[in-house]
Amino acid sequence: MIIALCSTGDAMESPVDERFGRAAYFLFYNTITSEMVSVINEAKTAKGGAGALAVQLLVNNKAELLIAPEVGPQALDALKKFKIPAFKQGENTTPELAVLAWGNGSLEMIKDPGNKGLHKV
Amino acid sequence: MMKIAVLSGKGGTGKTTVSNNLAALNSDAILLDCDVEEPNSHIFMNPRIKGDEDVAKDYPVIDEEKCVHCGECARFCHYNAIISGPSATITMKEICHSCRGCALVCQHDAITYKQREIGKIYSGTSRFGTELVYGELKTGELSGVPIINKIREMTGEEHSILIDSPPGTACSTVAAVEDCDYALIVTEPTPFGVSDMKMVVEMLRTMKIPFSVIINKAWLGDREVYDYCREENLEILGEIPFDRDIAEAYSTGKLIVECDPKYEDIFQSLWNKIHFIGERIHGC
Ligand code: SF4
Numbered sequence: 001m002i003i004a005l006c007s008t009g010d011a012m013e014s015p016v017d018e019r020f021g022r023a024a025y026f027l028f029y030n031t032i033t034s035e036m037v038s039v040i041n042e043a044k045t046a047k048g049g050a051g052a053l054a055v056q057l058l059v060n061n062k063a064e065l066l067i068a069p070e071v072g073p074q075a076l077d078a079l080k081k082f083k084i085p086a087f088k089q090g091e092n093t094t095p096e097l098a099v100l101a102w103g104n105g106s107l108e109m110i111k112d113p114g115n116k117g118l119h120k121v
Numbered sequence: 122m123m124k125i126a127v128l129s130g131k132g133g134t135g136k137t138t139v140s141n142n143l144a145a146l147n148s149d150a151i152l153l154d155c156d157v158e159e160p161n162s163h164i165f166m167n168p169r170i171k172g173d174e175d176v177a178k179d180y181p182v183i184d185e186e187k188c189v190h191c192g193e194c195a196r197f198c199h200y201n202a203i204i205s206g207p208s209a210t211i212t213m214k215e216i217c218h219s220c221r222g223c224a225l226v227c228q229h230d231a232i233t234y235k236q237r238e239i240g241k242i243y244s245g246t247s248r249f250g251t252e253l254v255y256g257e258l259k260t261g262e263l264s265g266v267p268i269i270n271k272i273r274e275m276t277g278e279e280h281s282i283l284i285d286s287p288p289g290t291a292c293s294t295v296a297a298v299e300d301c302d303y304a305l306i307v308t309e310p311t312p313f314g315v316s317d318m319k320m321v322v323e324m325l326r327t328m329k330i331p332f333s334v335i336i337n338k339a340w341l342g343d344r345e346v347y348d349y350c351r352e353e354n355l356e357i358l359g360e361i362p363f364d365r366d367i368a369e370a371y372s373t374g375k376l377i378v379e380c381d382p383k384y385e386d387i388f389q390s391l392w393n394k395i396h397f398i399g400e401r402i403h404g405c
């Protein structure tokens with residue numbers, strides 16, 4: 001399974017990013033091969049629709065699951081349509097720790113949208 | 122006649138106080154409340170509504186039968202309002218700007234457009250005789266620009282126009298201020314007031330719209346706004362004193378020009394100054 005993570009850097013040990021749509025990097029971690037691909041988030045500076053563009057990035061990279069701080073209403077809707085479940089990274093400080101926590105079943109699923117990033121255009 | 126925009130760096134700095142009092146004193150002007158997320162001029166102007174109009178916007182609908190999920194439309198959309206993957210292609214109507222470009226790039230004829238209502242425009246005559254037009258954006262909608270454009274289209278050149286524009290420097294503010302002859306920035310003498318105001322100053326300079334500053338609740342806070350205006354060579358066209366009567370009038374839905382003749386003078390001389398400047402720079 002490919003897990004998408006929000007990171008401030010390009011490594012599994014980098015600090016997690018506190019934003020989804022405007023995260024600096026997305027890391028795509030393959031739980032079967034343990035390989036990781038990092039992608040710079042071009043939507044970081046997008047005027048609007050950063051959440052949507054991030055979902056597009058996830059889809060392009062075949063992500064099957066997302067671990068994020070929170071997800072806005074539109075992006076959450078889009079994730080549902082692409083059948084990508086989202087989990088809260090919670091107190092985990094790095095993508096690596098977040099993946100471990102997910103493996104332990106200790107992450108909470110994101111059911112309701114957050115609106116920290118909600119951007120007026 | 123002159124088109125005058127009233128702006129502020131953020132909400133609640135007295136933008137409505139300025140635009141509404143000016144409009145109340147000049148019944149041959151038309152007041153356009155373009156602050157469509159939070160219109161409140163109708164509370165003070167109390168218009169008899171003569172007409173209302175829905176404002177609708179296009180959004181794309183994808184025909185599942187025809188779509189091959191090639192992703193062309195998603196790559197094209199400047200606003201990221203379409204997401205396309207191997208199993209689905211979806212559109213996000215809240216983000217869509219109705220440019221209709223996605224249907225042009227789709228090689229499979231899979232995109233058509235539908236309309237949805239995003240708000241309403243009301244017009245009527247206020248209790249002062251001034252015409253008022255105001256728009257209201259539905260809650261949850263992100264962009265009031267189509268409503269503002271429509272409000273702006275509704276008025277001709279034969280009356281002076283006062284525009285209560287959205288606060289800040291968003292697209293909606295630009296739409297409200299575009300091709301105005303003059304702008305008034307309303308600000309309060311607080312440090313926050315200055316930093317928000319700077320962005321508005323930059324925006325107006327980029328748009329090449331002449332403007333001056335009105336200080337609301339003058340003498341209440343510090344001197345930073347005054348220092349900033351001096352440094353940037355900005356004209357302070359008027360000051361509205363900090364006065365308990367204003368807050369009191371405001372809370373009962375009244376305008377200060379109704380309560381105190383002193384304010385009639387303040388606002389009428391403001392109006393005269395603006396038109397004097399208008400004649401000087403535009404000949405209008
Ligand atoms: S361009 Fe047309 S066919 Fe391709 S994904 Fe978009 S709607 Fe579907």
Ligand code: SF4
Pocket residue numbers: 180181197198199200201202203212216217218219220221222223224
């Ligand atoms: S109409 Fe324009 S803005 Fe709307 S989805 Fe299509 S390309 Fe994007």
